[in-house]
Amino acid sequence: MSAPAGQPRHPAAPDPAGRAGRGREPHALADLFGDLLEPGYALAAQRRAAPGGGRPPPRSWTGRAGTALALVAVGLLLVVAYRQVVADEPTRSQVRSDLAEQIHQRQTETEALHRRADQLRDEVARLRDQQISDPQLVRLLRELEAATGLSRVRGDGVVVRVADGPAQVDPQTGAPVLDPQARILDRDLQELTNALWAAGAEAVAINDRRLTATSTIRSASGAILVDRQPVASPYQVAAIGPDDLRDRFAASPAAGLMGLLVDEFGITYQLRAADDLTLPAATEPQLRHATSAGGNS
Amino acid sequence: MIAVLALIAGVVLGVLLEPTPPVWLLPYLPIAVVAALDAVLGGVRARLEGSFDDKQFVVSFISNVLVAALIVFLGDQLGVGSLLSIGVVVVFGVRIFGNLAAIRRRLFRA
Secondary structure (H helix, E strand, O other): OOOOOOOOOOOOOOOOOOOOOOOOOOOHHHHHOOOOOOHHHHHHHHHHHOOOOOOOOOOOHHHHHHHHHHHHHHHHHHHHHHHHHHHHHHHHHHHHHHHHHHHHHHHHHHHHHHHHHHHHHHHHHHHHHHHOOOHHHHHHHHHHHHHHOOOOEEEEEEEEEEEOOOOEEOOOOOOEEOOHHHOOOHHHHHHHHHHHHHOOOOEEEEOOEEOOOOOOEEEEOOEEEEOOEEEOOOEEEEEEOOOOHHHHHHOOHHHHHHHHHHHHHOOEEEEEEEEEEEEOOOOOOOOOOOOOOOOOO | OHHHHHHHHHHHHHHHHOOOOOHHHHHHHHHHHHHHHHHHHHHHHHHHOOOOOHHHHHHHHHHHHHHHHHHHHHHHHHOOOOHHHHHHHHHHHHHHHHHHHHHHHHHHOO
């Protein structure tokens, strides 16, 4: 059967065996690479058909065995590849959980060291107070420590609670996926704390991490670090300040921004006045290069 | 018939023996699978068109797998990583689709 007259054969599909393009509609992918059947098959068929022109000779047993062997190999290959893909998954999660375990271990160590540092700091303060005879001086020192964040402080204030928006379930993997826009950013926490300071807060802590003059709030690949320690959602920003701290903060642009984020992305935002808050001491900043320039004030 | 039985036998062998390929072979596995699929689909198409040939099938299977592995190896040595593998996958992918289209035309006349 040949192509009807007036309908030219597709130039990109040469036909080595003289087979006609029966019902050949233009197929974008197939046309890209021409005729995809190995020409060898057609040549072999031609060779077989050439002598006699009758029935092709029966297939040889070695040929059949070769085909069967090749197909056994294909089946084997499929199974091995499948098993490999399946076997890779536990290794990956194993490595992941190992890493997570190490991180948790180091975090516990860090916390233990922090507690030890706090104890020693208390001891140092006690011994120093014993040495300083002037009670006036001791009080001044205490106040300075409280202001710089080096000692625990108590007082009334506000607690701002913010948390990431709800996670969506990924339709393919079924794992919960957080919309990056519904995530609380380091910038949001910065705005919050700046607004709190501006509203008159005298001591601020994020998730029980006291902020000082040298504190940093920044992000490192998705995690928020406060003073180089990771904090996780939900974030509790506690601040001690004047009685009207809550109202002044609520009127700030940062509170407006939070309201916007609640409406747009469904983050959690709560602001409440809290009595008798206790904020922990910050870790002591180690001044390596800056020294006191004198002055007793 | 024998071909289908041989394929099933291979799968059963793989499940029963649970062979673990050596680590250096792992990067070649996915490419080898794609190359083998191309050879098998080519064989099926030839069978449907009545021009199947044992020798042609075996040779195309072995050469497909070998050439694909060689290209992956070359990509590794040249330091282009998996870029050459992508080329292999694209070419074999196009061929697989083309052969599938031909088989479909044969079977359903559509």
